[in-house]
Structure formats: structure tokens, C-alpha cells
Amino acid sequence: MKGSMRRRGESWELRVYAGLDPVSGKHRYVQRTVKGGKREAQRALAAFVAEVGQGDVISTDATVSDLLDRWWMTASADWSATTRRQNESAIAHHVRSDLGSVRLAKLTAADLDRWYADLRRKPGRRGQTLAASTIVRVAGVLRSALTQAVKWGWIPRNPASSSTMPKVRRAELSPPDVEAMAAMLRHVRVKDPTLHTYLQVAATTGARRSQICGLQWRDIDISARRVTFARAVVDGDKGIEVKGTKTDREYRVALDDATAQELADHAARCVARLDVLKVRLKGSAFVFSYEVDGSKPWRPDGVTHRWTRYRREIGLEAVRLHDVRHFMATTMLSAGVPVSVVASRLGHSRAATTLNVYSHFVDGGDQDAADMLSGLIASAEATADGTSGIDGHLMGNGGLETKEAPRCDGA
Numbered sequence: 001m002k003g004s005m006r007r008r009g010e011s012w013e014l015r016v017y018a019g020l021d022p023v024s025g026k027h028r029y030v031q032r033t034v035k036g037g038k039r040e041a042q043r044a045l046a047a048f049v050a051e052v053g054q055g056d057v058i059s060t061d062a063t064v065s066d067l068l069d070r071w072w073m074t075a076s077a078d079w080s081a082t083t084r085r086q087n088e089s090a091i092a093h094h095v096r097s098d099l100g101s102v103r104l105a106k107l108t109a110a111d112l113d114r115w116y117a118d119l120r121r122k123p124g125r126r127g128q129t130l131a132a133s134t135i136v137r138v139a140g141v142l143r144s145a146l147t148q149a150v151k152w153g154w155i156p157r158n159p160a161s162s163s164t165m166p167k168v169r170r171a172e173l174s175p176p177d178v179e180a181m182a183a184m185l186r187h188v189r190v191k192d193p194t195l196h197t198y199l200q201v202a203a204t205t206g207a208r209r210s211q212i213c214g215l216q217w218r219d220i221d222i223s224a225r226r227v228t229f230a231r232a233v234v235d236g237d238k239g240i241e242v243k244g245t246k247t248d249r250e251y252r253v254a255l256d257d258a259t260a261q262e263l264a265d266h267a268a269r270c271v272a273r274l275d276v277l278k279v280r281l282k283g284s285a286f287v288f289s290y291e292v293d294g295s296k297p298w299r300p301d302g303v304t305h306r307w308t309r310y311r312r313e314i315g316l317e318a319v320r321l322h323d324v325r326h327f328m329a330t331t332m333l334s335a336g337v338p339v340s341v342v343a344s345r346l347g348h349s350r351a352a353t354t355l356n357v358y359s360h361f362v363d364g365g366d367q368d369a370a371d372m373l374s375g376l377i378a379s380a381e382a383t384a385d386g387t388s389g390i391d392g393h394l395m396g397n398g399g400l401e402t403k404e405a406p407r408c409d410g411a
Helices: 038-053 063-077 081-099 109-121 133-154 178-191 193-205 208-215 257-276 302-311 322-334 337-345 353-359 365-387 390-394
Strands: 003-008 011-020 027-035 226-229 232-236 239-243 251-254
Touching: 003 038, 027 038, 038 353, 063 133, 081 109, 081 133, 081 232, 109 133, 109 257, 178 193, 178 302, 178 322, 193 208, 193 226, 193 257, 193 302, 193 322, 208 232, 208 251, 208 302, 232 302, 239 337, 251 337, 337 353
Parallel strands: none
Antiparallel strands: 003 011, 011 027, 226 251, 232 239
């Protein structure tokens, strides 16, 4: 690593070769000004050369926009259509517009903290300030891009790691109760029988909207009372896309008799329609489809629109379609179903994930645990004292026995 110095009045200008710019490929030099005599300048130059050689000095003129462009080309291929849309919006409306022209060499943790504060005051849709979850997502996009910049050698460290990332409070769950869910099912049964089947599956399995839309007839075993969730349907850039589940793993859920019968009835309706065309129902046909042969699945957003219309008709304005998933989980947990069972039905790979979301609905048997522990302690004390338990310490003949505290000589 080469360096040079020259006097500039009462100061010394230090100049060190920093190699090729990782973005433009041009030769890069970094400069620094110090004061003092020649020996002090020489020592400062030696330290500066060592600093540059260790990679502690940024050696690119790239801007945040340059990074976003390169990062997008590398990372977006593995994203779902929804993630692409969300990240594209975050970059266009917030990251690039606010910080795009800033050089990576100049971007600091303090800059990011100021930006987070600006985002909290920034108006969103309908003139309201941005939701905390939106701010966290926007900040996360830039943080990920900066992490990649470190890996590429564009910057020595990620300034987002030292910034204070915005926090978002988890929204309190408000799933429908059993009566509200039953009212919705009764209402839809008459008006939209196929949607009723969909909601019956959603309410009893807790599956995600995309996974129920992705069900094919080969995934359902009526005789064994079992359904396998193996894929998901999402709204992509060019229409609907069929992909793996959110966790990229298949999982099975047991069906109750009513839901199994509901699916059997729905299958019979599908077969009857196909009989007119003298066509058999294929195992690869989608369970919920507008096509007679089930060749295309329902659009997830279409299901939400229908749910919204019917819920308004019976006054369930605040209940979202996704709350049906929460309904299954919270109802089962409140009834004492083990967390591991509920986690399996939700498709969670770990029960800890379920507890993290639904912990306040879990009947942990806290009172039983307290009574059990107290009983164990009392039993151990009784065994040591030769008495019959805690009652032997407190109860005399017919009531509480008050004993004088033992005296301590010299007190």
C-alpha cells in the first residue's frame, strides 16, 4: 500500500492508494490532513497506510442508489411476488427518494437514526403517518442491502448495525369467538356454498389463505380424515403463481367428521358438473376453482373480497379473513389442546413460534402448578418433622394454634 505526503501551509496532506473502486473499477486514492511537524506527519502517514490496508477506509464512490440497483439484481430472484412488490415500493417511495444520492462512504448510523425519525413523521396513505410495521420493513430493506455491501467489500462495516432500528409493537389479536364464526358460516352456507366449504376448512385447520387455495384433490383423504398442505397460491406480477408453502415444507392436518363430510359433498358437486361433460375429476384439479375441471385455483385476493362482503352483511366489520386462522389456534389453546398439537396444525416447525404469537391464550395451568408446588413443599416438611403436613403446623384441636415465638438469648 503506497502513500505520500506534502505540506499545505501549516498542515500536511496525506494521500494513500486504496486500490480499485469495487463498483467503477477505477483507481482510488484517499486523503487526510494532519497538523504538526514532519515526523508527526510521517507517523500519521504510516498509520493511515495501515488503516487503508486493513480495509477500514471506504474505497468506493458508489451511492445508496448504486447499491440498491446491484442488490436488487442479486437478491430479488429468490423473493416471492409479494415480497418483491413490498420491497419495490419501499425502495421507490422511501429509501431511494430519501437517501439515494448519499455516498455509502458518508452514510453513518446517525444519518439512519435521523431518517427513521423522519419516516415516523412522513405521511402515508390518506394523509396518515406511516404505520410502525411499514417503517420497520422499509428500514429492513436498507439494512439488508448494506449487509450485502459489506460482503462485497464496498464498505467496511454496516452503519445500520449501530443505528437504533425502529420497533413495532405486535398488534393484539382479536379473532372471532365461536358464536361469531358460527354466524358467519350459517350466513355463507346459503349464499355461497363453495365459500362455506372453504371457510369450514379454514376454521378447523387454521391453514393460511394461500395454502387452502393451493389444495388439490389428491391432497385430501376423506376416508382417513386427513388433508395435506403442500403448496400455496400467491398473487404474482403476472397473475397467480403456485409455489411451496410459506415454510417450504408439507404438513398434514386431521379433519373432523363435519369438515370431511363438507369436502365430500363439495367433491360430489364437482363430479356432477364434470359428468355432464363426460370428464373425470383429476387428482391434480384444484379443490377451489372457478373452472369446471379445476384447472386453475381461486385467487387469494378474490377470497378476501368475498369474505369482506359477507362479513359486512352480518356486522363483523373488524374481523379479517386471516383472523379465521387465529380463531382455530386461540379456540384450541383456550380449550387446553397442547401447544405442540396446535403448532402442528398451524404448520409451525417449532412450538416456540406458536407460543410467541398465542402465549396469552395458553392455559398454562398456573394455579394448578402453584398448588402442586406448595403441596410438594408441605409434604417434604411434614416428612422431616414427623407431622401430617401443613395442617399439622397450623391447626390445633378445632382451630388455629398460636405459638409463642422462640426466644433468642442475648437478643
